[in-house]
Amino acid sequence: MEAEGRVPGPPPPPPLPPAGGGSGAGAGAELPASTPGAARVPLLGAPAEVLELDDEEDDLEVFSKDTSLAEANSFSPSMTISPSSMINQYKFEDEPELKDLFITVDDPESHITAIETFITYRVITKTSRGEFDSCEYEVRRRYQDFLWLKSKLEEAHPTLIIPPLPEKFIMKGMVERFSDEFIETRRKALHKFLNRIADHPTLTFNEDFKIFLTAQAWELSSHKKQGPGLLSRMGQTVRAVASSVRGGVKNRPEMFTEMNDYMETFSQKINVLDKIAHRIYKEEREYFNEMKEYGPIHTLWSASEEDIADSLKGIASCIDKCCKATEKRMAGLSENLLPILHEYVLYSEILMGVLKRRDHIQSELDSKIDALSNKKADKDLFSEEIGKLEDKVECANNALKADWDRWKQNMQCDMRLAFGNMADNNLHYYEECLATWESFLASQTVDRHGEEDSEDRP
């Protein structure tokens, strides 16, 4: 993200608003000297007039977009689909030149059987990797298949951060399960999911992942039937939850306690940000609706006037253009910021789960050690088991640590891009509106000078 202009130093404190302005955006406070890790004092007191979010602010449905935008955005040009053009979509902090796996998810299709109706998505993979028999694959997958993949990955790598899947279904809200908007949103999220896996240094080589991308439908079903059943997977999760319920782990390394604390705060903040972004979207939508009516009134008025008809029509046209610019701004929000924020809301849940699983692995070790210290017999047998568990714990910890660092870096990058993009959207919006109004003003001033000249003539 390149900065456009040089903004010298920290921003100066804002001037006090004039009396009667009534806003609570306080006097300028100095930016605290930044010390990494030091607690930061909030810059300003909470502005009095800021619209507070209700605590009951609805846990809005997955993506609270209005359906009327669906047709405009079903395949928006900014969402490039073809694998070969994806280099720009995903930045790789490791070795970008080595990207050798390109995946797209598109073309949702409805399937109706006697028992159920479901949607499949086309998954296209292009690769130059040796372990793939071919360099291009096209398969169809349904949501269930993605769920399967996720749980296999979690099973294989309990302390790695597996990317989030879009929610199974909408708890609240009016969006119908199979609405176009819902499907498109889900498609984008599934696309993201697979690509995040592809970018992950470990997960990208996972065997189940490969099968997911390459196997034909019947091959996949038969493969799914092998391996530990659903019940055992559930058992794992239950045990993990249970052990965490029993209250923290005794010997948890400091690092993971810090991670936990961080995640608790992060989770809180990201959830609020998600709500804020949705609320802004809603307000922009309402603004857009009113603006749609505002412009035409001026045109209507111009019909009864003579002298000022042109000025009125000019204003109407400006308002209409600003209206369209608002629509673009909203689209930008719903394409970029909203999905990212939501993804990180899901990520925060995943991370809490990962931390719990790590704790669980450690508690297995701890309880075995406790057992050993109580029973004096069979020390040799125990010590072998304990050795294995110690290895397990060390592996888990290292894996998590590495993945955590990677996740944080990605998060930073994603947030920087997403918010930067939001700022960009707003900037373009205001620039467009400015140009519109300035050209209107110029046209009016020309008229005036024209009139004045003719008056001056004797």
Add this chain to the structure above:
Amino acid sequence: MESSEAEPSESRPEEDGAAPGSEPQPPDTMEDCLAKKMEITVSEAEKRTGRNAMNMQETYTAYLIETRAVESQNEGQCSPVDSLWRRYSEFELLRNYLLVTYPHIVVPPLPEKRADFVWHKLSADNMDPDFVERRRIGLENFLLRVASHPVLCQDKIFYLFLTQEGGWKEMVNETGFQLKADSRLKALNATFRVKNPDKRFTELKHYSDELQSVISHLLRVRARVADRLYGVYKVHGNYGRVFSEWSAIEKEMGDGLQSAGHHMDVYAASIDDILEEEEHYADQLKEYLFYAEALRAVCRKHELMQYDLEMAAQDLTSKKQQCEELATGTMRTFSLKGMTSKLFGQETPEQREAKIKVLEEQIQEGEEQLKSKNLEGRDFVKSAWADIERFKEQKNRDLKEALISYAVMQISMCKKGIQVWTNAKECFSKM
């Protein structure tokens, strides 16, 4: 010749070159208007409590009117400021007086009595300081409009309103203007079947209806747009708070988040001033919304005059017919009297003669009245139309300026937005 139901009687000291005792001429140029000779401001507003006509305690706002004679360039001295206090009801009284006294003039309107077209943040309370402030400006504007009107500025009662605090109300009432008021003017919905109205007035009435309807609609939607815009800006303020809290747990991102949050606060706060300015624009439109009412009043007056004229003409015609019938003994139109006399016997020749004489007198009176009514009507149309042309030019000028000022406001808002988001973008890029 302007309609002169209330003759400005005394000579005013500021009017140069007027021969004593002659009828004052309307100023040829704007230079002679009172506005050019006298600085008028409504400079302050004060809450007062007092007792009203029913001896009940009430709270009201009083406005300070300050006047000062404008010295010519040569003297270079500052003349003293005169001042007096007036409340809104006195302004209303003045305006009602002007409406009745100058029915052919489009009388400038007063600012609204109660806050209308409010959006959620604005209070609809008459005591709210922002409302009082905007009303103060509106009242000053009203006085300036009257003082710069070629006809109205010469009115004595208006002059006294500006200069004499005590006893002014009594003087207004002494003019007896309430008696001259035509109650029919208030009955807006009553229609009078006028056969030959001046077409221009009919068109003007349609225009004033359209103007009123479209400006009301515009103001309503503008208020809703303002409401929504307020929401968009203010919710961004939440980012400020959350970014700040989030930055506490971040190492590298912290600075960027913190400073971006600051810009979000600035953004959220900026809407207050923006919308306050827009409120003044709304007031400018409102003035013309109320002006539409004044336009309609003039059209109404014409309608009523025309109606009276036509009724008078009709009455005269029927009297003439009656006279003719009595004289010739023929009955062209049915009349109950005619029938009864046929049934119950004719009248005596003496009775008939007496009736004819009475009718002839009435006819003569009627003809004179009709003549003067016709003259009145034509004069009214002429002078009213002159003022309407003046008004049209003023309206076009003012509205065009208002629209331009609206564009200027939008430009300023966009520039502020660009600045804030450029800063925010810079901060985000450093995250």
